[in-house]
Every structure is written in structure tokens, then in C-alpha cells.
Amino acid sequence: MKQISTRFSMAVHILSLISVNPNVTGDFIAGSVNTNPVVIRRIMGMLKKVGLVDVRPGVGGASLLKPPEEITLLDVYRAVNVIEQNQLFRVHEDPNVKCLVGRNIESVLQSELKEAQAAMEQRLAQTTLSQLTSRFN
Amino acid sequence: MKQISTRFSMAVHILSLISVNPNVTGDFIAGSVNTNPVVIRRIMGMLKKVGLVDVRPGVGGASLLKPPEEITLLDVYRAVNVIEQNQLFRVHEDPNVKCLVGRNIESVLQSELKEAQAAMEQRLAQTTLSQLTSRFN
DNA sequence: TTATGTTATAACTGTTATAGTTACAACAAG
DNA sequence: CTTGTTGTAACTATAACAGTTATAACATAA
Numbered sequence: 001m002k003q004i005s006t007r008f009s010m011a012v013h014i015l016s017l018i019s020v021n022p023n024v025t026g027d028f029i030a031g032s033v034n035t036n037p038v039v040i041r042r043i044m045g046m047l048k049k050v051g052l053v054d055v056r057p058g059v060g061g062a063s064l065l066k067p068p069e070e071i072t073l074l075d076v077y078r079a080v081n082v083i084e085q086n087q088l089f090r091v092h093e094d095p096n097v098k099c100l101v102g103r104n105i106e107s108v109l110q111s112e113l114k115e116a117q118a119a120m121e122q123r124l125a126q127t128t129l130s131q132l133t134s135r136f137n
Numbered sequence: 138m139k140q141i142s143t144r145f146s147m148a149v150h151i152l153s154l155i156s157v158n159p160n161v162t163g164d165f166i167a168g169s170v171n172t173n174p175v176v177i178r179r180i181m182g183m184l185k186k187v188g189l190v191d192v193r194p195g196v197g198g199a200s201l202l203k204p205p206e207e208i209t210l211l212d213v214y215r216a217v218n219v220i221e222q223n224q225l226f227r228v229h230e231d232p233n234v235k236c237l238v239g240r241n242i243e244s245v246l247q248s249e250l251k252e253a254q255a256a257m258e259q260r261l262a263q264t265t266l267s268q269l270t271s272r273f274n
Numbered sequence: 275t276t277a278t279g280t281t282a283t284a285a286c287t288g289t290t291a292t293a294g295t296t297a298c299a300a301c302a303a304g
Numbered sequence: 305c306t307t308g309t310t311g312t313a314a315c316t317a318t319a320a321c322a323g324t325t326a327t328a329a330c331a332t333a334a
Contacts, residue, residue: 058331
């Protein structure tokens with residue numbers, strides 16, 4: 001069973017740490033996430049690319065470029081490219097167009113799957129980073 | 138980017154075909170889906186296991202064990218084990234419990250991800266096989 | 275200027291699920 | 305007993321992932 005990459009959960013972890021302490025280094029984050037620093041840097045690079053964080057090369061540390069109340073789980077999910085638009089479900093390719101079902105299944109099914117994916121993503125959009133960190137204790 | 142397996146879309150294709158014509162053989166289905174017959178038989182085995190279809194060994198063909206109005210996309214999705222309960226998102230393991238974030242992230246995030254997955258699955262539950270086949274033309 | 279501690283990135287590895295394939299056994303009916 | 309099915313094991317190639325090593329680039333303090 002394939003699952004959505006841990007890049008997403010790690011990215012949320014990273015942003016939570018930066019939110020709580022803007023001075024944490026990649027190595028410290030790696031220690032908290034419990035993985036290799038390169039894995040953290042790769043994800044930080046993606047967060048930087050979409051303008052969620054500013055990273056300080058050389059000196060170390062990073063800061064959020066948006067208030068945590070305005071960063072949603074959907075923003076993070078999109079940032080780390082775990083799932084592209086309308087591609088949560090993979091649909092088999094080239095069904096036989098000579099068959100009634102083969103010629104219709106793709107478009108009919110895709111529209112339903114698109115709705116299902118949208119429902120999931122809209123739920124992610126309802127949760128902000130600050131809501132998460134406020135529940136830490 | 139990992140996606141949900143085509144087993145799901147193939148299973149919907151298979152059930153649609155059986156619904157339209159209960160006498161189709163696995164080889165015919167394979168021709169419509171455009172894949173190897175063994176792939177079809179494997180999925181048929183899963184559909185049979187959960188009681189969605191009855192397959193006729195030797196003679197060939199299959200039939201639905203529930204009316205197509207009562208088979209939802211969620212039923213099919215569950216049948217083919219593409220995603221287990223509460224496991225759409227993989228979460229990184231063993232974060233550092235000595236860190237405030239590391240010790241809280243897992244439970245706080247999991248509850249949100251669970252909600253997101255549920256939203257997606259509830260949307261799948263709203264669509265029936267008969268709704269799909271009625272849109273074929 | 276140099277040493278130190280960072281970030282950035284390329285390249286490689288082992289793991290895993292997938293989708294397809296070949297081969298063959300089991301089965302039902304003419 | 306022949307034919308056309310279904311059932312299943314075993315193997316393959318592919319692709320994404322997560323981790324690793326190595327090295328370059330960078331910023332600051334001594």
C-alpha cells in the first residue's frame with residue numbers, strides 16, 4: 001500500500017520548530033525529527049522555494065515568511081509536492097475505446113476522484129500551523 | 138510522487154463491466170482495461186473475497202452480489218486495499234521526545250490527517266456504481 | 275586571513291509497492 | 305478428452321522514497 005510521503009509530516013515538523021524557535025539549525029531539526037540533516041535541508045529547500053521560509057546560509061537558522069496563523073496544512077502539502085493537482089488517484093491508462101466501459105470509465109471516474117481529492121485537501125486547508133503548535137504541551 | 142494504485146480504478150472498471158454484462162470473461166475484461174489477464178484475476182480475487190462478486194471458475198464470467206445502486210466507490214476502494222484505515226498519510230517515525238515539537242507532533246498531526254482522509258473517503262461513499270454506469274454513452 | 279559551523283547539492287544506496295509476465299494447476303461443460 | 309476458463313505462484317522491471325557520503329559555498333568570529 002502506497003502512502004503519501006513523510007516529506008509532508010516532516011515539513012510540518014520543521015515549520016513547527018521554526019515557529020517555536022526561529023534560531024534552530026538544520027542539525028537541531030534533524031535531531032528532533034530523528035533523521036539525516038540532508039533530508040531536512042532538502043525539505044527546507046522546498047519550503048524556501050515556495051516562499052514559506054527564509055533560510056540563513058552560513059550563519060544558520062530559518063524564519064517563517066508568513067504568520068503561523070496563515071500557514072495551512074494544505075500550503076505545506078503543496079510545497080513538498082507529495083501529491084499534484086488531481087493526481088491523488090492513479091487511473092489505469094489506455095482502456096479499450098471499442099468497449100462501452102473502456103471508452104467512458106476514465107472521464108466519469110476521474111471527475112469523482114477529483115471531488116474526493118478536493119474534499120481531503122479542503123480539510124487540510126482548515127488547519128493552520130498555529131492551531132497545531134497551540135496544542136503542544 | 139506516490140499515487141493510489143490503479144488497482145482501484147481497474148476494480149471500478151471491472152465491476153462496471155460485470156454490471157453491464159454479467160457474462161464477460163476475465164480475458165475480455167483484460168482487453169477492455171488493456172492489461173494482462175492475471176492482473177484482472179488478482180483484482181477479481183479481492184472483490185470476491187469481500188463478497189462483492191461471485192466468479193464462476195471453469196465456465197467463466199462473474200456477477201455482482203449486491204445491486205449496483207448499493208456498491209459505492211468506497212466499498213471498492215476498501216476491497217482492493219489501496220489505503221488502510223488512517224494510513225493515507227505516512228508520518229515519520231520516532232521523533233525525539235526530548236523536544237517539545239518532537240514529542241507532540243505525531244498525535245496532533247495524526248488527528249488532523251485522519252480527518253482529511255475521512256473527508257476523502259466520505260466523498261467516495263457518495264458515489265455508487267450505478268451512478269457511474271448511467272453516465273456511459 | 276583562517277577556523278568553525280553552518281547551508282546547498284550532487285551522487286549513490288537499499289527498500290518497497292507496483293504492474294506486468296510466464297507457467298502451470300484446477301475446474302466445468304460440450 | 306478437448307477446450308476455454310479461473311486460480312496462483314514465482315519472477316521481473318520500474319519508480320519513488322529515505323537515508324548516506326562527500327564536497328562546495330557561505331557567514332562570522334577570532
